[in-house]
Amino acid sequence: MKIKVSEDLNQNSEVLFLGIFEEDKENYQKFSKELANELQKALKExxxxxxxxxxxxxxxxxxxxKKVIVLGLGNENEFSAEKVRQALGKAVNQTKNYKLTSFSTNIVLLANSLNKINPESLGRAAAEGILLADYSFTKYLAKERQEKKKPLDSVSLQWKSSSTLLTKGIKTGKVIAESTNFVRNLVDEPANVVxxxxxEKVAQKIAADSDKIKLKVLDKMELQKEGLNALLGVNLGSDNSPKLLILxxxxxxxxxxxxxxxxxITFDSGGYNLKPTKYIEDMKTDMAGGAVVLGTIKAAAELGLKKNLLGVVPVCENMVSGSAQRPGDIVKAYNGKTIEIGNTDAEGRLILADALAYTEAKYKPEVMIDLATLTGACVIALGYYAAGMVGKDEKLLNELKFAGLESGDKVWELPFFDEYQDWMDGSISDLNNISAKGKGYEAGSITGGVFLSKFVEKAKWVHIDIAGSAYWAVDGDYLRKGATGSGVRVLSYYLLGN
Structure with missing residues (x-):
């Protein structure tokens, strides 16, 4: 799709989207007396x-x-970059609902007139709102149904002054949005494909596309040799080989x-603690954290970030078979800690534990951020519109929280009090993968983070739980039901800002 910048409102577009703030009393009188009269009547009625x-x-x-659509923009004082994304997302959705393929709008120009958002941020938000709203997963649909969901051809943004910063922002936003959609495609794919x-092939392609990326893959034999037994244990029931991908x-x-x-986790049956109907059906999405890491590394390379990054993805499948891991089994993780398997459905923390410990030991990163669809408790606590976040480094937590608010890909800090820190201790092992405190399910998102913290020694570390934000059951203004790519935008904004 082409996103164009034009000094004039392109009246040849199939749809004209005209924004209007509550404070605007002119009601497009200068643009069209006919439109102004219609608006006055509609407002009165x-x-x-x-x-x-x-x-x-x-x-x-x-x-x-073919259509002129006036979109309410609300109070000027409440308008933000996120409102730009939402407004342009609505514009995309309305255009597609009319089965049209292009629109022109003055919304970005109106936002700039408020002098609240710099042009580069406006361009970034505009591109994100447009491209994220335009996404559809149509790979397995018949051709005629694919046609009904085809992408828009073009969007024209009206802009009066120098467009250098706006265009720069659009370019950055386009990379971030396309990388987010890349992740959505991976998560929307079925588990018999992914x-x-x-x-591994996806990671190979990302590495091949940039001379700044090297890929290392640890297969089953190398994982056994290195002692990543927590990761290996989760995969015991699967016919697919476990891997550790390092970009x-x-x-x-x-x-x-x-x-x-x-x-x-390419599919999470829950193992012997089998997931019930209405929960197991979406478990192809349990690899969303890994997909986000792949997408963020892809975005970093395309943006040419002046940073050194590691993208680490432990990959396996949590299945049921005669060889699968059992509740009550004990494994020794890469860092030497022993873990009793209190519940085979608390498997994500096991593979992350080995990945975190291995990454820190081998590469000694200054900062480690892990992302996972880790707990249903996070969905209950925060719903879809923010990921949960725990850690002890206040500076890193605040930087990520700010990046989340700026990007619209929000993360929210959960308490990580000292009182929680022994909740994952085992009775016959160093740790248990579920809490033995209370009834065992209290503060589930927090205790999942507590468990992971036992596998980080010196690095500044934050855990982000995207269980709710990665896959929506409702439509939003610029994100639809299904995979959202949650994590790519907040990480990209964090990396761009630091």
Whole structure:
């Protein structure tokens, strides 16, 4: 799709999207008296208001556009970069609902007139809102159904002054959005397609596309040799081979890595603690954290980030078979700690434990951020619109929280009090993979983070639980039901800002 910048509102577009703030009293009188009269009537009859998201649709005979849509932008003081994403997401959705393929809008120009958001941030938000809203997973649909969901051809953004910073922002936003959609494609794919070999090939392609990326893959034999037994134990019931994928991105001559570690469970049956109906069906998505790591490394290379990054993805499948891991089994992790398997469905923390400990021991990163669809408790606590976050480094937590608010890919800090720190201690082993305190299910998102913290020694570390934010059951303004790519934007903004 082409995102164009034009000094004039392109009246040849199939749809004209005109934004209007609540404070605007002119109601497009100068643009079209006919439109102004229609708006006045609609406002008086209360069939339209200027509240954010309200839509008034019409057709003006003197314009070549098939539709003119006025979109309420709400209060000027409450307008933000996220509102730009939401407004343009609505514009994309409305255009596609009318089965049209292009629109022109003045929304970005109006946002700039408020002098609240710099042009580069506006361009970034605009590209993200447009491209994320335009995403559809149509690979397995018949051709005629694919046609109904095909991407838009073009969007024209009106802009009056120098467009250098705006265009720079659009370029950055496009990379971030396309990398997010790359992740959504991976997560939306079925588990009979996405296995460990498939993800290895994806990583190979990412590495092949950049001379700054090297790929290292530890297969089953190497994992056994290195002693990543927590990872190996989870995969015992699967016919697919476990792997540890390590993408090394060298964008700077300076020493020191930021490591991104993502859970890559390609399907999670729960193991012998089998997941019930209405929970097991979406478990192809349990590799979303790993997909986010792959997508973020891809974005970093395309943006040319002046940083050194590690993208680490432990990949396996949690299945049931005669050889599968049992509740009550004890494994020795890479760092030597013993873990009793209290529940085979608390498997993500096991593979992350080995990945975190191995990454720190071998590469000594300054910062480690792990991402995982780790706990149902996080979905209950935060729903879809924010990922949960725990850690002890306040500076890193605050930087990620700020990046989340700026990107619209929000993360929210959960308490990590000292009182929680022994909740994962085992009775006959160093650790248990579920809490033995209370009834065993309290503070589930937090205790999952506590467990992971036992496998990090010196690095600044944060755990991000994307269980709710990675896969939505509802439509949003610019994200639809299904995979969202949650994690790519917040990490990209964090890395760009640091």
């Amino acid at each position: 209360k069939t339209f208001s200027k509240k954010f998201g309200e839509i008034y649709s019409t057709r003006l005979p003197n314009l070549s556009s 296995n460990s070999l498939f993800l 090394e991105y060298n964008g700077s001559d300076k020493n020191g890595y930021t490591a991104l570690v993502g859970k890559g």
